[in-house]
Amino acid sequence: IERLQTHRLLNDFQSVELCNLDYCSQRGSHIDPHIDDIWIWGERLITINLLSNTILSLIPNDKDTKKIIYIPLPRRWMIVLYGDARYEYKHAIQRQHISERRIAITFRELTGKTETFSVENKDLYEKIIRIGKRFTGISVGRFEKIVNEINSMINVSLRL
Structure with a gap:
């Protein structure tokens, strides 16, 4: 990158x-x-x-x-x-x-174009950007914890 x-x-x-x-x-x-x-x-x-x-x-x-x-x-x-x-x-x-x-x-x-996102999705967007900035080429397996956090955020958004 x-x-x-x-x-x-x-x-x-x-x-x-x-x-x-x-x-x-x-x-x-x-x-x-x-x-x-x-x-x-x-x-x-x-x-x-x-x-x-x-x-x-x-x-x-x-x-x-x-x-x-x-x-x-x-x-x-x-x-x-x-x-x-x-x-x-x-x-x-x-x-x-x-x-x-x-x-x-x-x-x-x-x-x-974050104005098209809901508040919950803007938070998710910002989190994805932060994760992207940490990308080092390490395999996906090491990011399981982060993926689980994202999935939790998505599940919370879907329940609202």
């Missing part, structure tokens, strides 16, 4: 989610066109493409197939989706663009 934050576009990036995806051509792996949830995830999505080359497809929300953008993603490359690429296009990895095993690591930040 610290290395990512040395780039001017990412100097204030605070990752709160890390998603690892394992794609395999023999299984027909792919990811359908989608926009990551805007009510929770922030402006920037960072993906690091590992093991093999692939192609990221950007499909306009208006579904005009003449305007699909194909972005080559060589192995060991990073891409940051933000602005129009984040909100005006769905992104996908098509089945035919997976030729070998591919690992993708995606980092997400929370939206800064």
